[in-house]
Amino acid sequence: MTAPATMPATAPVVLGAGPAGCAAAIVLARSGAEPLLIDRDAEVGDALCGGFMSWRTAATTRKLGIDLEQLGAQRVTALRLFAGRRFAQSALPEPAYGLSRRGFDSALRRTAVAAGARLEVDTIRALAPGCASGESREYRSDSLFLASGKHDLRGATRPRGARDPALGLRLRIAPDPQLTALIGETIELHLFAGGYAGIVLQEDGSANICLALRKSLLARAGNDPAQLLDLLAGESESFAARLQFAPANPRVDTIAAVPYGWIAQDTAPGLFRLGDQAAVIPSLAGEGMSIAIASGMAAAQAWQQGGGGAAPAYQQTFARRARRPVRVAEAIWQLAERELGGHALTQIARSVAPAARLAMRLSRIAA
Ligand SMILES: Cc1cc2nc3c(=O)[nH]c(=O)nc-3n(C[C@H](O)[C@H](O)[C@H](O)COP(=O)(O)OP(=O)(O)OC[C@H]3O[C@@H](n4cnc5c(N)ncnc54)[C@H](O)[C@@H]3O)c2cc1C
Numbered sequence: 001m002t003a004p005a006t007m008p009a010t011a012p013v014v015l016g017a018g019p020a021g022c023a024a025a026i027v028l029a030r031s032g033a034e035p036l037l038i039d040r041d042a043e044v045g046d047a048l049c050g051g052f053m054s055w056r057t058a059a060t061t062r063k064l065g066i067d068l069e070q071l072g073a074q075r076v077t078a079l080r081l082f083a084g085r086r087f088a089q090s091a092l093p094e095p096a097y098g099l100s101r102r103g104f105d106s107a108l109r110r111t112a113v114a115a116g117a118r119l120e121v122d123t124i125r126a127l128a129p130g131c132a133s134g135e136s137r138e139y140r141s142d143s144l145f146l147a148s149g150k151h152d153l154r155g156a157t158r159p160r161g162a163r164d165p166a167l168g169l170r171l172r173i174a175p176d177p178q179l180t181a182l183i184g185e186t187i188e189l190h191l192f193a194g195g196y197a198g199i200v201l202q203e204d205g206s207a208n209i210c211l212a213l214r215k216s217l218l219a220r221a222g223n224d225p226a227q228l229l230d231l232l233a234g235e236s237e238s239f240a241a242r243l244q245f246a247p248a249n250p251r252v253d254t255i256a257a258v259p260y261g262w263i264a265q266d267t268a269p270g271l272f273r274l275g276d277q278a279a280v281i282p283s284l285a286g287e288g289m290s291i292a293i294a295s296g297m298a299a300a301q302a303w304q305q306g307g308g309g310a311a312p313a314y315q316q317t318f319a320r321r322a323r324r325p326v327r328v329a330e331a332i333w334q335l336a337e338r339e340l341g342g343h344a345l346t347q348i349a350r351s352v353a354p355a356a357r358l359a360m361r362l363s364r365i366a367a
Pocket residue numbers: 015016017018019020021038039040041047048049050051052053054057122123124125147148149150151153167168169210211212258274275276277283286287288289290292
């Protein structure tokens with residue numbers, strides 16, 4: 001067997017071309033650093049995600065020169081909460097957007113390459129100081145940017161082992177004028193004991209339905225996503241009213257064990273952790289993409305100042321910046337997934353509108 005080729009320690013190497021990795025690559029490339037951007041997928045896929053782009057996501061993305069409206073994103077101006085028979089609607093503090101991850105990630109990747117990042121397709125298997133081992137070869141650099149999102153790499157894993165971890169599920173409903181009229185310019189959150197479903201329209205008029213639920217709830221449905229949807233529809237008339245537009249056997253994508261609430265407090269020199277590898281905000285806040293972009297930009301700026309040695313200071317500063325939104329979102333998620341908590345949240349959103357808007361603001365990453 002021949003030994004894998006080895007790259008000399010020159011350019012910063014970004015592992016993962018999702019929102020976090022692309023944001024870092026764009027800033028690095030624009031500063032003349034010629035980063036190498038590695039992703040396991042040659043074609044941009046449609047990552048499992050709620051597809052809700054907060055006003056903060058829109059603003060940070062604009063700093064990279066990408067305008068979500070120009071990508072055809074649907075405008076979202078209000079939040080609707082459903083819990084059992086209860087319902088509340090609240091205006092968002094600022095307009096947000098619905099956009100598929102294929103649309104969003106494609107624009108970011110295009111921008112990174114146009115800025116001068118070199119894109120290479122490889123699957124990274126393991127990390128060691130100054131070295132990422134891919135299936136094709138090894139990548140040596142004194143500045144590694146870890147942006148593999150949900151996927152942990154050997155040598156840099158995040159802690160797992162929650163007793164009843166959160167799972168993500170997603171299905172799409174084809175454009176339908178009646179469904180469009182029903183959802184309109186809103187992000188809907190349907191709260192259930194054990195999780196929630198978020199619904200938003202996307203650029204092609206389809207509806208993205210994304211659920212984050214405890215594993216035990218899926219187990220109650222015989223580990224069958226279709227049965228789970230039936231179970232939830234049986235608990236909520238409004239959710240059932242949306243699901244009736246879905247095809248008979250919808251394709252349901254799933255991801256396992258999302259470590260909500262985890263924040264990287266520190267790192268070793270030469271290893272910058274970005275996006276979900278830096279902080280995992282509960283998804284009902286709809287702020288994960290914003291954190292991804294903000295962390296990618298902050299890490300690249302830190303690198304410009306101090307090279308690979310700036311990684312620990314960047315990580316500690318970003319951990320402090322992420323703490324408030326992540327903890328606020330965790331508290332809301334823990335309340336929302338309890339039956340009485342969900343009822344309380346809709347009651348508060350209906351009767352104390354400023355409180356709902358304050359919670360939405362506090363769960364954003366500071367600009
Ligand atoms: C159920 C659910 C719903 C969500 N809904 C929303 C929402 O509505 N709005 C919002 O803002 N956030 C949402 N989020 C959060 C959001 O999806 C993440 O925070 C965001 O995708 C993080 O971006 P990232 O760049 O860190 O990682 P990712 O988006 O996961 O990107 C990682 C990239 O790395 C690549 N990669 C992975 N492993 C390897 C490897 N070994 N080698 C090479 N390449 C690799 C992947 O192909 C991918 O391109 C949701 C999360 C979940 C779980």
